[in-house]
Structures are given as C-alpha cells and as structure tokens.
Amino acid sequence: MNPALINLLVFAGVVIAIWLAYRFFSSRNPLESRINQQKTITEDILKQLYHVEQSKSSANLDNLAGALQLSRRKIYPVIETMTGSGLINLHDNQIELTEEGRQYALKIIRIHRLWEKYLAERTGHKASEWHHLAEKMEHKISEEEAQKLESFLGNPMFDPHGDPIPSESGEMNKVKWVPLPSFEMNQPCKITHIEDEPGVIYQQILENKLFVGSHVMLLQKDNNEVSFVCEGEEHRFSTIVAANIHVEALSEDEIFEENAVRLSALQYGETAEVIGLSKECRGANRRRLLDLGILPGTKVEVDLKSPLQDPVAYRVRNTSIALRNTLADLILINKS
Template identity: 50%
Template sequence: METYSPLWSLIIFFIVVALLLALFRPSKGWYWIIRKAFKSNEKVITEDILKQLYHFEQSDNKVDMKTLVQLLDFSNHSIVEAVKKMTINDLIYSESDVLKLTEAGRDYALRIVRVHRLWERYLADKTGIHKTEWHDRAESMEHRLSHDDAEQLSARLGHPKFDPHGDPIPTKTGKMAPVQGVELPLLPVGSVGKITHIEDEPEVIYKQILAENIHMGSVLKVIENNATRIVFRSEGEEFKLAPIVAANLTVALIEKEVVVEDNIARLSSLKADETAKIIGISRESRGESRRRLLDLGFVKGSDVSIDLLNPLGDPNAFLIKGTSIALRKDQASKILIKKD
C-alpha cells in the first residue's frame, strides 16, 4: 500500500487550501466573481426589460413576450426567467398576453431612464466624445450608477431638464418637463418652428438624421410636405427627408411672424469670395468644443472669411481676428453667420 511522507501531505494540504481560497475568498474568489457576474447580468436583463416596456408605454404601443425576445440581445431562456422573477417581485404583470409595468416597475424604469439621459448630457457637455457614441456609452453606464450617484451627477450638471436630444430627464421623484412641439410631418407648408427634440431610436433613422447634419435648436421653414417627402429650409440650407425620418424630429411652432433670412447660413457654406459676420454658435456645439470655438475668436459680431481652401475638402482655414484657424466641416457647420 502506497503511503505519503509528511512533506507531501503538507504540500497537498497547502494546495487544497490555495484552491479553496481561489474559489471562495470573500469578494475576490472565483465563486464570488462568477456569482457577481451572474447577478450583474441578471440585473442588466431586468433593467433592459423595464426600460423597453417604459418606452413602449410612452409611445402607446403594446409589447408581448415574443416582441420582447426579438428586441433584446439576450437568450430566450434568460428573458423568460427574468420576466418570471419580475412578475413575482411585482415589477410587471401580464394582461391578455400584453406585458405592462406596475407602479413599482415604472418607478424603477424611470430611474434607469434618468441615469441614461443624465449620462448623455454629461458626455455632450463635459467631454469631446462625438454624439454618435453617446447612446451606447449611456447604455452601459445606466446599469452602474446608483440613485445617489445619479443625483450627484445631476447636481454637477446643474439639474438639467433635457438631454442633448431634447428628451426630458426625470427628476429624482420621477417628474418630467413636457416636450414642446409636434412631429415635423404634421406641420403645414409655410410653418416656421424650432427643433426641440431629435429621437435617437431606431438607430438606422437617427443615423440618417446625423448624416444630414440637422441640429437641435435650429429654426426651420417648411417648404414642401406630402406623402413622399418633407422639404424644409434651415440655416441657409435645404433639407429633404422621407416622412418616416422627419417624424423623428419634434418642432415647436413659432406663432409670431418670423423671417428665415436667406443670408443667414452655416460657416461651412461660406465661399472663397464671400465675407460674413458671426451671429452665434449652434446649441449642437456644447461643453469643451463650444468653449474652444469661443476662445479661438468665433464670437458674435466677428468678421470671418475663407483664408485657405483645402483641395481635399476638409479642413478649411478661416480668417478671424487676423488669425487663420483650421476647422473641419462638422465644426464649421455649428457656427452661424450672416453673409455680407
């Protein structure tokens, strides 16, 4: 019969202890890490379901289990199990196969929406991150920040009422400011209004709006409105959108007489033989980007002209206050001018 020396027994003992520590060490052991990851994933699924149900509720649409499974990027089994637990925990309920939020579920959903929109506002105002990245980054952070963290972030931002797309940010008690305006296709020809909201979902339509360089806060005039296209003029440019795309723009009608002047345009449209005066910077430019443009001299009343055209198209150099400043087209499009 084979026997082990005391030394081997000691070695085996320490190996076993080391394995047990690796597995069950408080908070850092593999068991706890795996359990935490599982719990975290369960939390993400729960919160994504709540948020989806909230958005469907706000748009007066109904959602059943089949639709929910198609929308979320999780396994069918995970979603079904999460829905079962959420029903037991009184977050959601089913009515004729339609999933609905309870009051507790709606409150929870609003906390998630609050974090998401606050984080988008933070990215817009405090960083140079491009707006195409705001949504995805906020999607990640909405599962990480606590209720207290969200309140601190809100205070740091000055308790904003709207995110950079114009969506209302819920207060800590769940109240929201109303969005002013109607969908662009509902405005008759000749109407003048201001863009107050740009819907960022579905993503494919939002990307079309970004590609058109349409800005929040811009004043527009409807030129044509029919079943095939919506045409409007804004900041010296003409835009043509399919009605399904235009419906993602909310516009507040300006009741009093407003003249949309033809010689008011974006700096990006300035020609080599033209001069202009700066009349302002679009609301689309925020935070560090806005401060940088102001520091460079792009302030109201300043004269500006083309100093050097890039043969490749971008960037171009503009002469402002005796200094040549290079700007990309995207940057120049956010500076409003009045041509001489």
C-alpha cells in the same frame, strides 16, 4: 520533526489554500455575472415597457422578447421574478408596469439621459456613440452617483437629443414638440428633439448636419416625402425619416434667420458676419470658439484652404485660425 517533512507540509498547505481560493472565486464570479445579467435584463424590460406605455401600445412576451433580442426561454424566468416582486402585472398575456415598476424604469431612464448629457458635454465621443455607451452605464450607476452627476452637469432638464430628464422623484417636463411632417408649411420652427432609435435613421439625420436647436422651415410634404430648409440648405427626407425629427414654433424672442448658413459654406472672396453658435456646439469646442473671438457680429472670411479643403483657415479679428469643417458647421453666419 524532519525539516524536509516540515517544508513539504508547508508547501502542501500553500497549494491547498490556493486551490480553495480558486474554487471560491471561480464559483463566485459566475454567480455575480448571472446576478448582474438578471439585473440588466430586468431593467431593460422595465425601460422597454415604459416606452411602450408612453406610445399607448401594448406588450406581450413575444414582442418584448423581439424588441430586446432575447429568446423566450431567457426572458420568461425574469418575467416571473418581476411579477412576483411587484414590478409588473400580467393580464391576458399582456404585460404592464405597476407603479413601483414605473418608478424603477424612470430611474434607469434618468441615469441613461444624464450619462448621454455627460458624454455630449464633457467628452469627445461622437453623437452616434452616446446612446450605446449610456445603455451600458445605466445598469452600473447608483442613485447616489446619478445625483452627483446631475449636480456636476448643472441639473439639466433635457438630454442632448431633446428628451426630458426625469427628476429624482420621477417627474419630467412636458414637451410640446410634434413630428416635422405634421408642422405647418412655410412657418419657421426649431428642432427640439431627434429620436436616436433606430440607429440607421439617426445616423442619416446626423450626416445631414441637423441638430437640436436648428431653425427649419417645411416647404413641401406629401404621404411619402417632405422637403425643408435648414440653415441655408434644402433637404428631402422620406416621411418615415422626417417623423424622427420633432419641432416646435419659435418663441417670441427668437428670430428666424432666413439667410443663415454654416461657416463651412463660405467661399474665397466672400465675407460674412457671425450670427452665433449652434446649440450642438458644446463643452471644450464652445469654449475654444468663444476664446477665439467667434461672437455674434464678428466679421469673418476665408484666409486659406488646405489641399483637401479640411481644415480651412479663416480670418477673424485680423488673426488666421484653422478650423475643421465639423467645427465650422457649428458656426452660423450671414454672408455679406
């Protein structure tokens, strides 16, 4: 056979093979994408229904679509599939979880909260980023991977916001916290949970340097506003914002440090003694401060301030150490 003809046939065969491969993968990728999208919507619906159930409210197609920011046209086929697979029940336009759907929802919540714990303990991501990043990962991690992550984190019982993490079997620790406006006035308590939704309220709480574990005392309250003191600073919040902060009474072995302030509040000429580190101080930051000798009872004073007042050099154990204000905010002191 003519060599030129052979080369032409080989070339044509390669072109056809490439074309067939392209058709195969281009047809498969949209299918995989559609399957993943359906899975994500299904799991988002289950999680939302679980939260509705816990708030003792009810859900229908319209408010569910609104909460998930999806159109009825997009959500309705998924609802039909979920009904057929036994994850949900429909009663007079009300949508409810079955026991199977509830257990599935708890698996997604478990992964979400474990991933938030991982982001808080093992990465440098800001608190305002944890929820959004965890919402992406909750649809990608398998149960086996979640079990490994839980073990890696030391089997935590609560996420960084204070929410209990479901066990592998779907069990959760019961919580005793109440919204801050509902707590007794002039009685010391501690923040045990900060709701991270809606994001605009959560961001406002973060900007006021309020963390899980912080000791607070409610000073005044009415239907519109509450005022309270936290680590040496007085705050005024609307009751709507304050209701996103949950507290509980101090345990018998916890002492309310009435004069406690953050290290960042220390001025030239003042001396102080370290009370301890905020629970919000985690991972590498916590290890660094402990390695630097920031321990209860340590004497500290301002050594030097930069022109922009950040960072600040502090004299600790005859050594000058520079700390950003964001890190100094996590060190609690008593001024001498």
